[in-house]
Amino acid sequence: MTVLLGVNLPPALGYVSRWRHERLVNSLPYMQAHGRWDVVTVPPTDRVNAIHAALLPTGKVLLIAGSGNKEDLFATKALKSLLYDPRDGSSRMIPVPDDMFCGGQTLLPDGRLLVAGGTARYEKLDGAVTHAAGAMRVKNEDPDVARPVPAGTEFVSPAGLRYRSTRDALVPPAAKITTSTGATVTASEVTVFVEAVAPGPGSVNPDREQYAIAGLPPDLSRDLYGLGAPMTLDKQDYQGTDKAYTFDPVTETWTRVGDMAFARWYPTLTPMVDGQVLATSGLDGVGEVLNGQTEIFDPATNTWTERKDLTRYFPTYPGIFTTARSDEMFYTGTTAGYGPADQGRVPGLWDLADNTLSPVPGLRDPDLLETAGATWVGPVQDQRMAVIGGGGIGESPRSTARIDVVDLDDPAPRFTPGPDLPAPTRYPNIVTLPDDSVLISNGSRDYRGKGASDHLHARLYHPAPDGGSLTEAAAPEVGRNYHTEGLLLPDGRVLTAGSDPLFDDENNTVPGTFEQRLEIYSPPYLFRGPRPEITAAPDEVERGATALVATPAPERVERARLLRLATSTHVTSVDQRSVALDVRPARRGVAVDVPTAPETVPSGFYMLVLVDDRGVPSEGRILRVAGDEAGRTD
Structure with a gap:
C-alpha cells in the first residue's frame, strides 16, 4: 500500500493542483482583476513562422514569415504569409513575392502595408564557408x-x-x-x-x-x-535586399514598388508626420551594418530617395519615433541584432534640421538595450516614453528588469526609474491598451530563451508622472522570445505570435522549434460588465475637425482615444500610439475633437474607442484620419 501511494499520490496531487489552478484563473473575480489568455491553434495547413505582424484596416492581421528563418524554404522560395481574421478565427495563406524575412514594415496613410528589405542571402557560420x-x-x-x-x-x-x-x-x-x-x-x-x-x-x-x-x-x-576587401573564409552574415512591396488590404495582393537605394536586413521603417516613411539601418548587400545611410519613401510616387543630409549610424532595428516637433525624432537606444558596442548606442533627440543627436541621459543599465522594447506610455500628447527590459549585445546572458520613463516635453529630458519587471527580460511584448495601460508580456531572461528561460508571466503597466505602477496580469501559456510580436485588436484583445528559441531544453542540447500557436489576451476590462457601444461613426475624419459618434449612453463616456493600427517585429513597434480626443455630449451620442497637429495624429488608419466611467472601452471603430501632407495618395 505504501508503494502504491508513493507511485500514485504525486500525479493525483498534481491533477488536483492543476484543477484548482484552472478553476481559479477561469473564475470571474480573477479575470476581472487579471484578464485571461486563450491559445489559438490554426489549421496545420495555415501555420507560419510569424516574424512580422500588422493589423490591417479591414480588421484582419497579416503575419509574415517569408522563409521564416528556414534556409530550406529560402532555397525553394516557399515564402509565406498568413492572413488571420480574429473576428471568426478564419485564416488564409498568401504567398509573398520575395523573402521579407527580417525586413521592415509600416502602414501607409492610404492603408497599404509597406514592407521593405529582407533576406537576399542566409548567413554561413564559421567552418561552413567553403569559398573565400x-x-x-x-x-x-x-x-x-x-x-x-x-x-x-x-x-x-x-x-x-x-x-x-x-x-x-x-x-x-x-x-x-x-x-x-x-x-x-x-x-x-x-x-x-x-x-x-x-x-x-x-x-x-x-x-x-x-x-x-x-x-x-x-x-x-x-x-x-x-x-x-580581404577575401576570407570567415563567417558570413545575412545579406539584405533592396526590394520593397506594398500589400493592399482590400484586394489582399502584393505589388512591387520602387527599389530602395540600399539593401537592408533588419531595418526600421518609421512613419513620418507628412505621410512619408524614414528607413534607417540594416545589414547591406554584403552583410555589413549600413554606415548611416538613410532614405525616404514617398507613397505618392512609390519611390525612395537617399537623404545624405541625414546620414547617421544606428545598429539594426533601432527604435526611432517621431515626436511632437516635426523636425525631430527620438532614438530610444533600443535595437535588435547587429552593431558594435561603442557606436550608435546612446539614446537621444535627433534633429532632422541639422542632423545632430542630443543625448538623453539617466537610463539605467545603458549597456543592456539590445532586445529591449520602447513605447509611448499614455496618450502621445503627454510625450512620455518608456524603455522596457533588454539585454547585452549578441549572445550575452545578461538582461535587465528596467522600466525607465522619459518626458520629452521637459526642457532637459532625462530618464527616470519606473517600476521594475518581476524578472530581467529580453524580448518583452509591449502593447498599448485603450484604457491607457500597457500590457508587457512574455520574453526570456537569456538570449533566445537559452536555458529554458522563457517567462510565463505578464504585467499591466499604469503610466503616471511619478513613473507609474505595475499590476499582475494573467500568465500566458505559451513562452515567447526571439521573433515574437504583439498587436492590439479592434475588439480590445491582444494577439501574440511567434517565438524562435535557440534550444528546446534546459541543457541547450535540443535544437529549438519555432512556435506557431497564437495566443490572445483578454484584458480585465472585458470582464467588468457591458461595454460602451459605437453605433455610428464616420469612416474618415479630418485633422482639426469634430466628429459625431453615436452611442446609447453618452452620459457614461468619460474618454475617447484614437489608437493607430500598428505593426510589430523583433520587439519593435515604432508606429504604435494612442491619441487623446476631447469629448463632450452631443445629440444621440458624443462629439470628439480630432487634434490639429499632424505631429500628434499623423494621417492614417486608427481605431476610435470610447471609454466609460469604469475604464471599460468600446470595441474599436476603424476609421481614417486625413489631412494635407506630401505623402497623401488620394
Whole structure:
C-alpha cells in the first residue's frame, strides 16, 4: 500500500493542483482583476513562422514569415504569409513575392502595408564557408555611361585569383564638374558581394587590392574596375535586399514598388508626420551594418530617395519615433541584432534640421538595450516614453528588469526609474491598451530563451508622472522570445505570435522549434460588465475637425482615444500610439475633437474607442484620419 501511494499520490496531487489552478484563473473575480489568455491553434495547413505582424484596416492581421528563418524554404522560395481574421478565427495563406524575412514594415496613410528589405542571402557560420568571399567596390570613372555588372561577373586579382559577383548591379556614371580651368571626375561606385571561383584556402586574399574585370577590353578596363576587401573564409552574415512591396488590404495582393537605394536586413521603417516613411539601418548587400545611410519613401510616387543630409549610424532595428516637433525624432537606444558596442548606442533627440543627436541621459543599465522594447506610455500628447527590459549585445546572458520613463516635453529630458519587471527580460511584448495601460508580456531572461528561460508571466503597466505602477496580469501559456510580436485588436484583445528559441531544453542540447500557436489576451476590462457601444461613426475624419459618434449612453463616456493600427517585429513597434480626443455630449451620442497637429495624429488608419466611467472601452471603430501632407495618395 505504501508503494502504491508513493507511485500514485504525486500525479493525483498534481491533477488536483492543476484543477484548482484552472478553476481559479477561469473564475470571474480573477479575470476581472487579471484578464485571461486563450491559445489559438490554426489549421496545420495555415501555420507560419510569424516574424512580422500588422493589423490591417479591414480588421484582419497579416503575419509574415517569408522563409521564416528556414534556409530550406529560402532555397525553394516557399515564402509565406498568413492572413488571420480574429473576428471568426478564419485564416488564409498568401504567398509573398520575395523573402521579407527580417525586413521592415509600416502602414501607409492610404492603408497599404509597406514592407521593405529582407533576406537576399542566409548567413554561413564559421567552418561552413567553403569559398573565400568578401566585399567588392566596383568603380566607374566614365562620366557619360552607367555600367551594368551582372551576377557572375568575374574579378581578377593581380595574382590571378578569381571571384564572381552574386547579384546584378548597375554602377552610375562618374560625377563630372567642369570649371574654367578644366574638369574634375569623381568615380561612382557600388558594392557587391563576390565569392572565389575555386574553393578552399588557396583563394584567400588578405590584401585590399585593385581587381580587373574579366572580359573587358583595355579601354573599358581603365574606367571600370574593382577595389576588393580581404577575401576570407570567415563567417558570413545575412545579406539584405533592396526590394520593397506594398500589400493592399482590400484586394489582399502584393505589388512591387520602387527599389530602395540600399539593401537592408533588419531595418526600421518609421512613419513620418507628412505621410512619408524614414528607413534607417540594416545589414547591406554584403552583410555589413549600413554606415548611416538613410532614405525616404514617398507613397505618392512609390519611390525612395537617399537623404545624405541625414546620414547617421544606428545598429539594426533601432527604435526611432517621431515626436511632437516635426523636425525631430527620438532614438530610444533600443535595437535588435547587429552593431558594435561603442557606436550608435546612446539614446537621444535627433534633429532632422541639422542632423545632430542630443543625448538623453539617466537610463539605467545603458549597456543592456539590445532586445529591449520602447513605447509611448499614455496618450502621445503627454510625450512620455518608456524603455522596457533588454539585454547585452549578441549572445550575452545578461538582461535587465528596467522600466525607465522619459518626458520629452521637459526642457532637459532625462530618464527616470519606473517600476521594475518581476524578472530581467529580453524580448518583452509591449502593447498599448485603450484604457491607457500597457500590457508587457512574455520574453526570456537569456538570449533566445537559452536555458529554458522563457517567462510565463505578464504585467499591466499604469503610466503616471511619478513613473507609474505595475499590476499582475494573467500568465500566458505559451513562452515567447526571439521573433515574437504583439498587436492590439479592434475588439480590445491582444494577439501574440511567434517565438524562435535557440534550444528546446534546459541543457541547450535540443535544437529549438519555432512556435506557431497564437495566443490572445483578454484584458480585465472585458470582464467588468457591458461595454460602451459605437453605433455610428464616420469612416474618415479630418485633422482639426469634430466628429459625431453615436452611442446609447453618452452620459457614461468619460474618454475617447484614437489608437493607430500598428505593426510589430523583433520587439519593435515604432508606429504604435494612442491619441487623446476631447469629448463632450452631443445629440444621440458624443462629439470628439480630432487634434490639429499632424505631429500628434499623423494621417492614417486608427481605431476610435470610447471609454466609460469604469475604464471599460468600446470595441474599436476603424476609421481614417486625413489631412494635407506630401505623402497623401488620394
